[in-house]
Amino acid sequence: MLLLAAPAFAQDEDSSILPEGEGRDETFALCTACHNSAIIRRTRLPRAQWDGLMDWMVEKHGMNPLDADLRSTIVDYLARHFGPAATPPRARNPFL
Template sequence: MKKQNHDKVKHNVKDLFRKIWLVSVILAIVAAALIYFVKDSNLSNEPDTEIVDMPVEVDFDKIENGIHLRTGFIDAPGMIETIQNCTNCHSSKLVIQNRMNAERWKSTIKWMQETQNLWELGENETVIINYLVTNYPPKKVGRRAALTDVEWYQLKE
């Protein structure tokens, strides 16, 4: 039953991406046609000017000081697999704040697969867990530091 649901979801996702791709192609064709006809119609009385295409560089995977700028992940082996498999569904900040050991990461991944439609990670599961445990290990401190320098008082009954 679970396999059938997974296959159905996988099919629906593929179908959605095909539709998105088709709409993108149609929009690109319409945009190209509009540009062609508007340029040739010369609607203004201004003389034609030369348009110079300036290259626009967008580096989505830029790393500075060992940090992947878009996600905030530490640049280390397994980072790309973690980005590709985790940030499709949620923010990298959610991953970074949940510092767990390998056993807890494995059970969290299993929970996401059973309840949140996470796909099978295959060999990437070990790579991702190793990356997270190595770079975001559990913190040894509790939720907050112990209270100090507090003047305690007795409640009156």
């Protein structure tokens, strides 16, 4: 998939790389264990698809299932900041 074409990233991010808001720290802590945040930051999905992605991450990629509260905190955060209407990523910058 296209995202695999991304260059290797330094793994020295901290949560400030994600937009400020409720759920940021949880999202950063849980979602950058296996890949860095770029894969998230360049994605734009409606809430239902972010929610579905949580299952996909568990089933296909071995993420530990999230408990319901944490899951909704994270999915809300993702949908709010990385929904279809969010500012597009700097689309053609490969170093995003």
